[in-house]
Amino acid sequence: MAAPATEPIELSHIASNVSSSHVPPSTPTTLAESERGPLERASANLLPPQGAKRFEALDSYPDGGAEAWLQVLGCSACLSVCVGGKGIMQDALSDLGPVTSWIGSIQAASTAALAIPCNRLVAAYGPRKIALIGTFITSAGPLLGSFCSKSFGGLMVTEGLLFGVGQSLIFFPAATLPSLYFLKRRNLATGCTYAGGGIGGAGFSLLSSVLIKRVGIPWTLRVTALVYFAITFPASYFIKARLPRKPLRGGGPAIDWSLFRDPRFVFLFCGGVFALCPLFGQFNSAALGRTISVGRAAHAPKEIDFYPSRIAVPPFFLPLYASALGMSSLSGSLLLAGFNLASAAGRIGFGLGADRYLGSLNSHILCLFVFGVTTFIIWPLATTLTPLVIFAIVNGAVNGGFFSLMPGSVASLFGTATFSVTFGMILSSWAPGYSMGAPIAGYILEAAGGAKAGYGAFRPAIFYSGALAMLSCAMLTIARILESRDLKKRV
Structure with a gap:
């Protein structure tokens, strides 16, 4: 008698078993899918992985409430350290020579290089444990570095490698967790989370510049280590997982090679490769005055070739460009401050706009397009302060939007069932x-x-930045068209 009522459930189980291992039981990912019956969704699961929509990891999302927003707050605090703390001591340590630029490079590259191993650790042990371990390692980096602040080798191990590994262990749980608490407001949540990095960058730059003048480099490193710990330990402790753990061995592949057979993933992947070249930048406000003064001095042309790894497009070029126009160091400082504040605001604003109007990937494409257009048109022709201010604000906003929208774009295309692996x-x-x-x-x-x-002389580098941004924009646009040819659809 009860058989007819259970048929949809059984069919769903059958579909789940014969589908790819990374496609869980059918849970609708879009409003259109949620309107279909269980039989239709189950039959959709029988499609091969390349043509199938990856499903959401959970049946429901809080999409608000005290607990969900507490996770966003904690993750934002974590990112304020592991993103905002990068490279803040690099210029203060420049007396050791040009090789100190590698310290900041190791810190930055470790986030990407360790993404896949960190994903496996988070899946096996949970985001809280991994973030807490990262807290201790991150704080140990500058603390131990304070005892070898005159040794390049010692700083490479402590400030570079140790801090880099620690902040990677914090970054991955903090960057991915909000997507598991929010669906309709996912981009707003991730935008608020990523905004913590901009706030932390401004705060730690100011803190380090003040402390270096008052207590010197060793004690500055010790104080920042304590501040790192004071922020990330309570924030990591309150992180709460929503997914069941997977064993370290036998818990599924760390890399889903089948994704490279999906052209949407390939274009999104390659788009990230080209976008990071013009978009990424390290900034240390403590060094701004020295950088500008060197750039303006006719007898000191070595700033660019002496520390090339510290130059970034456009955040670090803005003060140098202003200096080349004969503007004061204060003008350069204000331009850079405007860029960073606009970046933080853009992470939240584009997240809100993506949730309400455009969708994650559409907003992502818009960010790259505006970045490229403003870089090609406004920046090269800006010879006075007003157009430079406009460029800094607009370009900074879309720069921040790019980073905060990436989790939402990944979830929009591939769902959250395998979000940690895909991201x-x-x-x-x-x-x-x-x-x-x-x-x-x-x-x-x-x-x-x-x-x-x-x-x-800045124009070739400016055009290099704009060209790569437009190339990345084209790749994301192709991924968008492959997802749906309906250009009015929110994706």
Whole structure:
């Protein structure tokens, strides 16, 4: 008598068993899918992985409430350290020579390089344990570095490698967890989370610049280590997992190679490779005055070729460009402050807009398009403060939007059932941009004559930045069309 009532459930189980291992039982991912009956959804699961929509990992999402927003707050605090703490001591340690630029490069590249291993650890042991371990390692980096602040080798191990590994263990749980608590407001949640990185960057830059002048480098490192721990330990402790754990061995592949047979993933992956070259930048406000003064001095042309790895497009080029136009160091500081504040606001604003109007991937494409257009049109022609301010605000907003929208774009295309694996693979594509984007721009500027040659020398590097952004935009657009040819659809 009860058989007819259980048939949809049985069919769903059958579909789940014969489908790919990374496609869980049918849970609708879109409003259109939620309107279909269980028989239709089950039959849809019989499609091969390349043509099937990856499903959401959970049956329901809080999409708000105290617990969900507490997770966002904690993850944002974590990112304020593991994103905002990168490279803040690099310029203060420049007396050790040009090789100190590698310290910041290792810190930055470790996030992408360790994304896949961190994903496996989070799946096996949970985000809380991994983030707590990362808290201790991250704090140990500058603390131990304070005892070898005059040794490049010692700082490479402590400030570079140790901090880099620790912040990677914090970053991955914090960057992915909000997507498991929110569905309709997923992009807003991730935007608020990523905004913590911008706030932390501004705060730690100011803190380090003040402390270095008052207590010196060793004690600055010790104080920042304590601040790191005071922020990340309670934030990590309250992180709460929503997915069951998977064994370290036999818990599924760390890399889903079948994704490379999906052209949507391939174009999204390659788009990240090219986007990070112009978008990524390290900034240390403590060094701004020295950088600008060197750029303006006719007898000191070595700033660009001496520290090429510190140059980034456009955050670090803005003060140098302003200096080449004859503007004061204060103007350069204000431009950079405007860029960073707009970046933090853009992470939240684009997240809100993506949830309400455009969708994650559509907003992602818009960010890259506006970045490329403003870089090609406004920046090269800006010879006064007003257009530079407009460029800094607009470009900063879309720069921040790009990073905060990536989790939502991954979830929009592939769901959250295998989100950690998919996002980890996408994040690994950022490694070339983290490590090579800034040096390439620096060498292009040097080849054009350097900052001493005037603002015209910046144009080749500016066009390099804009061209890569537009190339990335084209790749994401192809992924969008492959997902749906209906251009009005929110994706």
